[in-house]
Amino acid sequence: MEAFRAEVGSSGPVCIRGGGTRWSLGGDVGAEVRVVHAPSGIDSHDPAEMTVTVWAGTTLTALAETLAEKRQEVGLDGPPGSTVGGSLAVGWNSIRRRRTGTARDALLQAECVGSDGQIFKAGGPTVKNASGYELCRLLVGSLGTLALTGRVILRTRPMPESSLWLRGSMTPTEVERSCYRPSSILWDGDHSHVCLEGYGVDVEQEASDLVEHGMTEVDGPxxxxxxxxxxSGELPKGAVLDVAIGVVHCNGSGAVPEVDPTVKVIAGRLKANFDPKGRLNPGRDPYMVSE
Amino acid sequence: MVHEMPAGTDDLVADLVEALGTDRVVAGGGARHLYARDSSIIEGGHSGPVCFPGSTDQVVECIRVAVAHGRAFVPRGAGTGLSGGAVPCNYPVVIATTRMNQIHEIDTERRIAWVGPGVVNLDLTRHLAGTGLHFAPDPSSQQACTIGGNMANNSGGPHCLAYGVTSAHVAAIEVVLPDASTVVLGEEVGDAVGYDLRGAFVGGEGTLGIATRIAVRLTPDPPAVKTLLLDFESIVDAAETVTGIIAAGIVPAALEIMDHKVIHAVEKFVSAGYPLEAGAVLIVELDGLPGGVAREVEIVEQVGAENRVGTVRVAADEVERELIWKGRKNAFGAIAHIKPGYYLHDTVVPRTRLAEVVAKVNAAVERHDLIVMNVFHAGDGNLHPLLVFDPREPGTLERVHAAGEEIVRISIEAGGVLSGEHGIGLEKRGFMPLLFSPNDLAAQQALRDAFDPHGTANPLKVLPTGASCGDVMSLPGIPEGVWV
Structure with a gap:
């Protein structure tokens, strides 16, 4: 962390770049702003603790490969090339969130460099923790505007023994009623896409019930x-709705949702308290995203 | 002992009565005495007037009047908290949410319920009977504790191992902030854009504002449930079994360990059928679809056998299942019969180090000539060493204090944290620097100040400060984090 801290320094505007896969979300940082990168690498994965300690610059793909050796996974999501730190900063949830948990649930501890160039730690290393304020929650989805994250401890989950996607004309509500905790339900305007996961015997049983209702097995989402x-109530052509979380996967971002002015007041105070000089990822605003 | 309230209190009470009505404000000595404490053993709090608002608007009025009089306010649910979070310091306005106990709306299709903060945890689940849904967080106090209180402490419970603690079950919250403005944090569906203010608010221990309506997520009842009781000669074997189960890729609904002393206390109290000769018992609850549950029962039996299990009892029916749980859920009541005083501790350690930490904790407490018993959420490494004692014996409280601090130090040295579900409150704020650096604490203060820039909401809780909490802090020889 010391090298990362030195790189971030304590003065002048600075932005952090992961894989750059969602670089323009929340507004552009100026071209003249100094760019830093978090270190990469996996310190330790302990399957019996269901945690992994990983540097923020590690790609999600590399992390997934390591976790898969012990048949575990984390609830982060991003396009190929995305890093752990970038995915936390953006906070996108996996379409399998119902099983993997949310990005905001995944982060247990973060070691960060603050605006003053000092290292601080948010959260704690254990899977359960009610010690002090929930700083980790604030960091996920903050687009790096409160602190720059170097190393994290993430919650992992067992991978399912069996995984199956089905597609058909049942409505998402009908699918929800027919299945016990499916991993994903998507709607493309004409069809539901459902992911069943768990033990093979249960997945087969639930799948056969859905097949009786006209659903067919498909290769994937x-x-x-x-x-x-x-x-917002409308599904553009070619878009896909993730039913449980109200997120539309689409081409081009939609309108920025309206935000209660009181929320903006608290958000403004947070930014001012954590980054009084406005040096962290200037130009980015987590309220200027459409999801 | 009830002290005289500070100057200006009569005017404060008059303004509260004018704003809320006479039936919603009490300021007499009896009530203030009652509301000066919670279920922790912290005494010495001083309550100002106690208000019982019935609506969001009335909460706004309580805070508006408190602020106008330069008084702080302390939110309070059922008062079942164990860390002194609701103990009032320096005569604040106490805002009790117990009359905000309406279940406003239940949407079984979207699996959301809007409830008042004063709704009792178990009442919601009882209300949902027949819908196939329930509210998952199940703290041991669930017959009395409120959902507002659960939210303030981000409470857990045995079934939070698989289902997550309260935060995972709160979608949105209507909050009255310390400046008396009202805002909704979070979204009924999905994540709100921007900073996760909902996530920051949950677990805020009443220092960030007061929740006045809460949208909780409802969880489908599992189609199949199996409850197993495994007994072991030693707590080490029980803990190794827990590690083995998780390492095998199973996340049971619950994994609870009770030690020899607790087994005896419980059997005397409720006759749950626990084997008296066992050094420890482990309750394993498996739920989900029937095929997987059956497979997991086999795996648990196998992991138990690898760790020298005595017998494995699989509850044959709902009656037997409830009996196994009755013992666990009544453990604290049973223990209360042993000595007049008890102090329930709460730390978390890596679950792979449970056995080692329990042994160290037991040795440390016994060195202080106190009785310690262990009943805990083993699945997530959440220890609950329970110290039983007679506070009337001279010198006992000092020993309890010293043993408590050792428990915290042992847990942190093993890579653990201060609290898993009881929160920090007054009890552990003095220990925060053991876990957090000054920079870490400054970042937490920055979060708190964003919600409450003037320190009006439940001051002196959670973060260590130099300020005093009246008599709680002035007790000789006991600096901070007091249980008396």
Whole structure:
């Protein structure tokens, strides 16, 4: 962390770049702003603790490969090339969030460099923790505007023994009623896409019930367009709705949701308290995203 | 002992009565005495007037009047908290949410319920009977504790191992902030954009504002449930079994360990059928679809056998299942019969170090000539060493204090944290620097100040400060984090 701290320094505007896969979300940082990168690498994965200690610059792909050796996974999501730190900063949830948990649930501890160039720690290393304020929650989805994250401890989950996607004309509500805790329900305007996961015997049983209702087994989820915005009641052509979380996968970002002015007051105070000089990721605003 | 309230209190009470009505404000000595404490053993709090608002608007009025009089306010649910979070310091306005106990709306299709903060945890689940849904957080006090209180402490319970603690079950919150403005944090569906203010608020221990309506997520009842009781000669074997189960890729609904002394206390109290000769018992609850549950029962039996299990009892029916749980859920009541005083501790350690830490904790407490018993959420490494004692014996409280601090130090040295579900409150704020550096604490203060820039909401809780909490802090020889 010391090297990362030195790189961030304590003066002048600075932005942090992961894989750059969602670089323009929340507004552009100026071209003249100094760019830093978090270190990469996996310190330790302990399956019996269901935690992994990983540097923020590690790619999600590399992390997934390591976790898969012990048949575990984390609830972070991003396009190929995305890093752990970038994915936490953006806070996108996996379409399998119902099983993997949310990005905001995944972060147990973060070691960060603050605006003053000092290292601080948010959260704690254990899977359960009620010691002090929930700083980790604030960091996820903050687009690096409160602190720059170097190393994290993430919650892991067992991978399912069996995983199956089905597609058909049942409505998402009908699917929800027919299945016990499916991992994903998507809606493309014409069809539901459902992911069943768990023990093979249970997945087969639930799948056969869905097949009786006209669903058919498919290779995987539908093609998801690259952008996301919040569900506002309309599904553009080619877009896919993630039903449980109200997120639309689409081409091009939609309108920025309206935010209560009181929320903006608290957000403004947070930014001012954590980054009084406005040096961390200047130009980015987590309220200027459409999801 | 009830002290005289500070100057200006009569005017404060008059303004509160004018704003809320006479039936919603009490300021007499009896009530203030009652509301000067919670279920922790912290005494010495001083309550100002106690208000019982019935609506969001009335909460706004309580805070508006308190602020106008330069008084702080302390939110309070059922008062079942164990860390002194609701103990009032320096005569604040106490805002009790117990009359905000309406279940406003239940949407079974979207699996959301809007409830008042004063709704009792178990009442919601009882209300949901027949819908196939329930509210998952199940702290041991669930027959009395409120959902507002659960939210303030981010409470857990045995079934939070698989289902997550309260934060995972709160979608949105209507909050009255310390400046008396009202805002909704979070979204009924999905994550709100921007900073996760909902996530920051949950677990805020009443220092960030007061929740006035809460949208909780409802969880589908599992189609199949199996409850197993495994007994072991030693707590080490029970703990190794827990590690083995998780390492095998199973996340049971619950994994609870009770030690020899607790087994005896419980059997005397409720006759749950626990084997008296066992050094420890482990309750394993498996739920989900029937095929997987059956497979997991086999795996648990196998892992138990690898760790020298005595017998494995699989509850044959709902009656037997409830009996196994009755013992666990009544453990604290049973223990209260042993000595007049008890202090329930709460730390978390890596679950792979449970056995080692329990042994160290037991040795440390016994060195202080106190009785210690262990009943805990083993699945997530959440220890609950329980110290039983007679506070009337001279010198006992000092020993309890010293043993408590050792428990905290042992847990942190093993890579653990201060609290898993009881929160920090007054009890552990003095220990915060053992876990957090000054920079870490400054970041936490920055979060708190964003919600409450003037320190009006439940001051002196959670973060260590130099300020005093009246008599609680002035007790000779006991600096901070007091249980008396």
């Amino acid at each position: 539908p093609n998801l367009p690259p952008d996301r915005h919040r569900w």
